[in-house]
Amino acid sequence: MFSDLIVDNFTSPTHAGEIDAPVLVLENKDPVCGDQIRIGLAVENGQITSARFRAWGCATSMATANILCKWLEGRGVQDCAEASAEEISALLGQLSPEQRHCQHIAQNLVRQLAAQEAWP
Amino acid sequence: MFSDLIVDNFTSPTHAGEIDAPVLVLENKDPVCGDQIRIGLAVENGQITSARFRAWGCATSMATANILCKWLEGRGVQDCAEASAEEISALLGQLSPEQRHCQHIAQNLVRQLAAQEAWP
C-alpha cells in the first residue's frame, strides 16, 4: 500500500522543524481532508540553503513534506518554481488513489515559489 | 439412517422365495410409493410352518418382508391375526419418517390374516 519512499520519509523525517526567520514560507492545506504542510525556506543568492517543515495529516502528506524539503534544499528558487506539475508529482513516486491528494499539495506548495515577486 | 435390524434383514434375507402351493397369500402394495410385498404361507393345524416373500421396493420394505416372515413362521395364525398394530410396528424397530410407510404395509399384510374365513 505504501511505497518504501513514503514509508522512509514518513518514519524517519530528516527535515522536520523550523527555520529561524525564514525568508520564504510555503503553506498549503487540502480543503477536503484537512492535511496541512508549512515549509520554511532559507535562501541565499537565489539558492535554497535550508528547508524545514511542519505538517499535520496522514503519513503520505508528512512524507511529502519531507521529500519536498530534501528536493528544495540546494536548488535554485527559480529552477524549483519552473518545475512542471508532473516533475513534482514524480518526486512522490507511485501513489495509490487515496494518496494522490498529496501530489496536489506538493504542486500547490511549489507553485507558491513562482508567485513570489522577488527573493533574496 | 438405517437400523441394524433393517440392514441385516435387507442385506441377508433368510425368507425370500416362493412356497409351493401356499395355503395363504398375503399381498399389499403401498399406493403412494408403489412398494409391494407378497408373502406365501404354509399352514398346518393353525400353525404357520413356512413363510416366504417376494418384494419390490425400498430396502426397508424388503427388510419388512423378511422380518414379517420370520415372525410369522412357527406362530399360530390366530395369534398373528390378533396382534395389535403397535405390536407389528414394533417388529420393525425404530424407523425414520420416510421409512414409516413400511409399518402400514406390515399392518395391512397381517390384517389380511384376520380377514381369512378359515384356514386348514
Added chain:
Amino acid sequence: MTLKGYFDYNATTPLSDAVKAEMRHAMEVFANPSAAYPAAGPARALLAQARQNVADLIDAAPEQIFFTSCGTEGNNWALQASCAGAPGEAAIVTTAIEHDATLAAARALGQSQGRPVHVALPQSDGIVRADAVARASAGPVAVYSVMLANNETGAIQPVAEIAEIARDRAVPLHVDAVQAVGKMPVSVRALGCDCLSLSGHKFHGPKGVGAMYVRDPGTFAPMMIGGGQERGLRPGTENLIGIAGLSAAAAEARALMDPNAARNRENRKRILDGLRRQGVAFSINGPADDARILPNTLNLSFDGLRAEALAMRLAHLQGIAVSLGSACSTNKDRRHSHVLVAMGLPEARLVSALRISFGRYTSQADIDALVRALADGVAHLRQLSGAA
C-alpha cells in the same frame, strides 16, 4: 489417495493433497485482507492469487471474479441481480433440469416479484435444445438461466446457442457451471454469458466456497450489503482458508484437465463394457453422444427394482456410495428426480435410476468392484421381486 467405493463425485469431491496443503498454509494467514497495515499483505496476496487462478480456469479476468459461499449463493445472486433492473413483467426463463438453487429460486423470485417464470423442457436425452428456450421466451424476458452440465445426467447443454438468443434480445444470461467447471474446459468468452457460478467442492476444493464470474461488475447488483469487500459486490470478511483451497483446486483442475477427462472417459467405458459383459440389463439416462456428456457421469436405470434398494445393498455390503438423483434433494419429501421426470422417462425407469459419478481417485479396481456389485445386486433384487 484411494477412495474405494466412492461414486458420488457429482455430489462432492474430497480435497486433493495440494488443496489441503494450501488450506493448512492459509490457516496461518489470518489478518483481515481489508486492513491497511502490512500484516494484511499475505491475506491480500492470497486473495489476488486465488482470483487469478479462478479466472484462468474459466478464461476470465481476475476483476470479473467474486468469491461466494457456494453454488447456491451464486445462482440465487445471479437471478436477483439480473432481475434487479428488469421491468416487472419481464420473465425469468430457465429450464426444467436446473438444480433447485436455480429452479426453485427462480420460482420463489418470480412469485415475490410477480414475475412470470418460463421453464424450457429437455428432450428425452436430457438436453434442452436452444429452440425450446426460444419458444419459452414469449414476451419480455428479464434473464436467461441455463446450466452448462446437468448434475444428474451429465448432459451438456447448448449454452453458446442459447447465448445467441439472449444476445438477440439483449437479455442477460446466467450459466450455472457448478458441475462443469473443473471437469470440462469452460470459457466464459466462448459461452458468451453475462455471469456464471461455480462451486469449489465439485473439483476437489472445499465445500462452502465458490465464485461468480461477472462480465460487467460495474452494472451488477449485490445480493447482500455490508463492509465493501469484493468491491462491494459480495461483502463479508473473506473466507480466506476456503478461498485458498478453491485457488489451489482451480490451478490443479486446469493443469490436470486433460488426463482427468481421459481417465474418466476410460472408466465410463469400463463400467458400460463390464455391465454388458456380465449381461446386466440397463438403460442410460442421458445423451447417447459421448461428446455431449460429462465424462465422469453415468445415470443408469435397472428395470425391475427400486434404485434405493440397490444403492443400499451397494452401501452396506460393498461400501459403495452412489446417488439417487441429486444428493441435495434427499433432504426433501420428493419422490422422483425432477430432471428425469422432465425428460419424460417412464415410471419404471424413474424408480430404478442410479447416478454413478467418479473422478480423479477412481481406480480401475474400483470400477471392477462396482460392476461386480451392480451385477450381483441387480440379480439379487430382481430375484427377490420375482422379476428375474
Added chain:
Amino acid sequence: MTLKGYFDYNATTPLSDAVKAEMRHAMEVFANPSAAYPAAGPARALLAQARQNVADLIDAAPEQIFFTSCGTEGNNWALQASCAGAPGEAAIVTTAIEHDATLAAARALGQSQGRPVHVALPQSDGIVRADAVARASAGPVAVYSVMLANNETGAIQPVAEIAEIARDRAVPLHVDAVQAVGKMPVSVRALGCDCLSLSGHKFHGPKGVGAMYVRDPGTFAPMMIGGGQERGLRPGTENLIGIAGLSAAAAEARALMDPNAARNRENRKRILDGLRRQGVAFSINGPADDARILPNTLNLSFDGLRAEALAMRLAHLQGIAVSLGSACSTNKDRRHSHVLVAMGLPEARLVSALRISFGRYTSQADIDALVRALADGVAHLRQLSGAA
C-alpha cells in the same frame, strides 16, 4: 502462540490451535452430509456437534442454529426474513452505530421495498438508549435490528430493554451479536431476541463461516433457495471445514470465557494506566462505565494528530497493527467512522481516533510495547505538527 503487536482483534482473530486441529481433522471428512449412504455419517455427526456447540455458547437449542457464510449474511438475512411478512409501510428500525452489514443493508432494503428506515442515535458514550429506539418507532414497525456490542467502541447496548419495546409492539427483534459472542456471555433467552447473528472469525474460528439463531425456524423465510440443506432455511452444500472450526471455537470460547475476559480487563487497564503514566493526553471514545464495554476494546483519540499517521508509525516502526474505525470500511471512500460521527464527537476527536482491540494471545509485554509506541508516536507527530 504469540502474536506480537496485533491489536486488531475486533477486525479478526487468529485460529486457535484447537480450531486448527479440528479443521485439519475435518479436511478428511468429505462426504456430502445430505447423502443417504453410511459414508456421510461423519459429516452429519460433525454438523450435529457444531450445532450443539454453537447453541450452547448462546443458550439456544441446536434446532435454532443455522450456519451461514458470515456475519454480513446473517444481518442481511435477518432483515430480509423479518420484512418478508411485514406490511409495506412498516419501518425498519435500527441504530446509527450498526455495522454496514445492518445499516447500509437496511437502507438498501428500505429503498427497494419502499419501506421507511428509522435510525436511533447513540448518546456521546456510544450507547443507544432504549428510549431513543422507542422514539424512532413512530408508525408501524417491521423489524428492530440492534447490535449487542459495537465493533468500534465496544459499547454494549441495552438489548434486553429494546426487546421489551419490540415485544410490546409484537415486532421481531434481530441482534447483531457478531462482536459480542465469544467475548461476553450471551444468552438469546435473556436478550429476548427473535434472531441473532454471529461470525466465527471474531472468536478464533475461521473467516467465512457464521451462524444465525432463529427462535422460530418454522416461520422464518430463507434468503436463498436451493437444495434443502439446513432444513431449507440456508441451502448450499455445507462448509464442513469452516463449520468444524466454528464448532471448536464455540466450545473453547465457552470454556475460556471468564479467564479471557479477566485478562482483557487487566490489559485494558494496563494500557490506560501506562498512557497516563507516560503523560500522554488522550480521550476515550465510548462508555466510561467498564461494565458497559467489551473488555477487549479501547477507542482512543489523541488530539493534534491524524490517527492514520499514528497507525502507520506503529505499523512500520514497531510492527503494531491497530485499526482506524471499522476495518471493513477501509475499502470505501469514507472519511470518518459513522459510529464516532453519530456519537457527536468533534472533528479533532474524529480524525485522531484509533481502535485498539486485543485478546487471548495478547501478553503484558505486548501491551507495554504498545504503550511505549503510542507515547513515542504521539509525541513525535505532535512535534511534527508544531502542536507539542
